[in-house]
Amino acid sequence: VPGYDQVVTVANFRNVIYDIRSSGEENSPHKRFLAALYEQIFRQWQALSRDAETGRALFSALLRALQEKHIMLYFTDQRLNRLAELLGWSGAQAPARTHDYFMAVETNLGNKSNRSVARRTTLDVRIQPDGTFVNRATLTYDYPAAVAQNDPAVNPRFHGPLDYRSLLQVFLPAGSVLLDTVNFPIEPTTVLEENHTRLVTRFGIPYDTSNRFQLDYSSPLRVETFGDFSRYRLLLQKQPGTQGEAVDLQVSLPPGAQIVSASPRPVATYELDRPILEFRLRLNTDQWVEIIYR
DSSP states (O other): OTTSSOOOOTTTHHHHHHHHHTTOOSSOHHHHHHHHHHHHHHHHHHHHTTSHHHHHHHHHHHHHHHHTTSSOOOOSSHHHHHHHHHHTOSOOOOOOSSSEEEEEEEEESSOOOGGGOEEEEEEEEEEOTTSOEEEEEEEEEEEOHHHHTTOTTOOHHHHOOSSEEEEEEEEEETTOEEEEEESOSSOOEEEEOSSEEEEEEEEEEOTTEEEEEEEEEEESOOOEEETTEEEEEEEEOOOTTOOOEEEEEEEEOOTTOOEEEEESOOSEEEESSSEEEEEEEEETSOEEEEEEEO
């Protein structure tokens, strides 16, 4: 990086940034360093992309970063913004007025330990005979010392207390109603919006512990019907900039329903008092789930 006695690689990037951040100087020296680093990256990209093979590798990496929301685009030209939204490269949330929807968004409060906190979402969907659905979302957090002790961001001397504290916002279909909660220290506040219902709360995960929180809610939406066929659709949206989060999804169809098709392919289907489909997903990108039954 020009002007700095630093060589940055994939392996040492986070350590270099947090070492600079912990220097205690004013005016955010790590942000000035990042600005210089990105200028150098762009210069090297322009030079390296002249080679066809290297250029293809660079553009492939950029495309993946756009698809996985590690890079987002915004333009002063609104026509280009509409194009970016159509491609899913703007980071915008999709409205949830005609289909089931789930998105959990977090903001850390006090430290930068997100990378050492693993979150897993379990979503249980129970479709009623009238086509409405009642859902249960369980958010499981694991904050192990074995991972955090190797994370340069987890350092109470420079980067805030060890315990993880978060502002959580859960976005659901518009008009959803919160029925019950389990284990939240602060009862979520419901915010009704045109395109979503938003549940907002705060919580903490002590260092080297795990915890689980649960939300039960109903939706006024109904599955789409086409003659004898019904279609359930769910959009799981990823928070931009996060690693791929694991999602376990279970969908229970009404009693007597027959599965016609499901996308993606479920890992298991079985029947108790009603047909049940199970999915194992990872949110590297936004995920659509569609089930057609009769």
